[in-house]
Amino acid sequence: MAQKTGGNARSRLHRIGSLFSNQYGRSTRTEGSGLEVTVVDTVREVGRDQWNGIVDRSSRGSVFHRYEWLDAIERGLEYTPKHLVVTKDGNTIGCMPNFVVGIEKTPFDRLSSLYPGFGGPLLPTDTDESLERVLEEVPNRCRGKTIVHQIRGLDMSYLRYNDALQSHGYRPYRRECRFLLDLTKGHDEIRADMSRSRRRGIEHGLDVDYEIVEEEITRENLRRFHRTYERVMDRVGGDVYPFSFFERLQPMAERLLLLTIRIDGEYAGGMLEVLDTEQDSVHGFFAAVPREYFDDHASELLYDHVFQWGIENGYETYDFGSTNTDFEDGVFRFKEGFGGRAVPVLVWERGCSPLWPLVKAGRALYWPYYT
Known part of the structure; x- marks a missing residue:
């Protein structure tokens, strides 16, 4: 029987080294802070226990952030992953899952955190600096046909990030509830x-x-x-x-x-x-x-x-x-x-290409309530 087990108990965070920072994709380091942001091309590069450890530690962690949900999207829907992982002094301290998905009625893509489901950053420690580093890294993941980054927050608690997001060029819209x-x-x-x-x-x-x-x-x-x-x-x-x-x-x-x-x-x-x-x-x-x-x-x-x-x-x-x-x-x-x-439904979008304003304007023609 599928029942609630464990309530809100948080399991111990399993630490991992940052050796994958040098093996996969591009990483950015903040001088003096020990913080690195790395993009991984599959959640399997991090591992179940390590990834879910971050989810368990975060008050905003949800079933949609968990390894198993992301793995089902990767393997079952074959959306391209671009997950961001934050490490400090070799220990994993945060993450933000992302997938490349198509923009409706256009030939372009968006980088979404998260779809299907709800995502956004999980940064239980060193939140201010980690968020800054993650948001700085996002444009590097939006290239070619990928012209916008979108964050779909699960609940009202994500409003805590609104000012920081808007300072980095994100704009909210309300088309869903x-x-x-x-x-x-x-x-x-x-x-x-x-x-x-x-x-x-x-x-x-x-x-x-x-x-x-x-x-x-x-x-x-x-x-x-x-x-x-x-x-x-x-x-x-x-x-x-x-x-x-x-x-x-x-x-x-x-x-x-x-x-x-x-x-x-x-x-x-x-x-x-x-x-x-x-x-x-x-x-x-x-x-x-x-x-x-x-x-x-x-x-x-x-x-x-x-x-x-x-x-x-x-x-x-x-x-x-x-x-x-x-x-x-x-x-x-x-x-x-x-x-x-x-x-x-809390959604923020950040254009990462000169094409985004044109696509956004065209989108308003068939979704008149899009803002």
């Missing part, structure tokens, strides 16, 4: 705070002959879920992550919750949740319920089940994932109906 549901108030109050339509959906669904099962994270179960997920995303015109990404998530099975709903004995879809024990949150990253089960309220039943699961396993929030900020959008209204609190 997330709905966060407070699980600590208990299931009865969560139900009471839902919209009438969400409550009625759950009530009507309870009259259906249904069963919700927590599945093992096996290749077969992931494949079945992915087939339905692919159908649903094709119908709504969304981007589809390949099965190779889901398959590469298996090493982090203890941080995944795969739910299946059966109605009248037939498979009716499911949800793949990402468990963020660092931040005491359950992330609703992937949902797949075919249209033919909408009238049975399969989605409402799954969400209601995972809320109860999160409460029983000690999580504090349920995160519905990113959505646009248009109150007339159906996905926005559906998530809003569960009673969660809307919070902005």
Whole structure:
């Protein structure tokens, strides 16, 4: 069973030498401080224990910063990694994961920390100087078709870096939001705070002959879920992550919750949740319920089940994932109906090429609310 284990306990940081600074990419050293910033071309160059040690030490560390999530992106999505690692006197003290991903509707790329998921720098010690060195190194990683660096912070705590980021040319924009549901108030109050339509959906669904099962994270179960997920995303015109990404998530099975709903004995879809024990949150990253089960309220039943699961396993929030900020959008209204609190997704962008202002201006033509 995928359960929260260990709470907020921080494991001991495993130290590593900086010998890879001379083996991989370019490193920068600050004279007299002992600080070096190195780019590594895969998280595997650093190693699981060393990388996750930084995540465990940082108050802003999340499941999306962890070695296993980054490795799944590298191997399953084949995005080009450009991870920055900070060392001091031979000891690893910070990092910022980055991937090169395409900019929508253009031939150009962006360097993103982090996508998919949420990233940003993890600098638990020597923060001021480490942040300065990391931000100075970023333009060296944006060359050719890569014309902008983007940071997607997980929560409001990343506002602490806003002034430093803007002083280095980063500009915020707000095109996405997330709905966060407070699980600590208990299931009865969560139900009471839902919209009438969400409550009625759950009530009507309870009259259906249904069963919700927590599945093992096996290749077969992931494949079945992915087939339905692919159908649903094709119908709504969304981007589809390949099965190779889901398959590469298996090493982090203890941080995944795969739910299946059966109605009248037939498979009716499911949800793949990402468990963020660092931040005491359950992330609703992937949902797949075919249209033919909408009238049975399969989605409402799954969400209601995972809320109860999160409460029983000690999580504090349920995160519905990113959505646009248009109150007339159906996905926005559906998530809003569960009673969660809307919070902005914190994103900063820094142009690293003379082409960036042109691309940004063109982007505003098809995303009029982009700032």
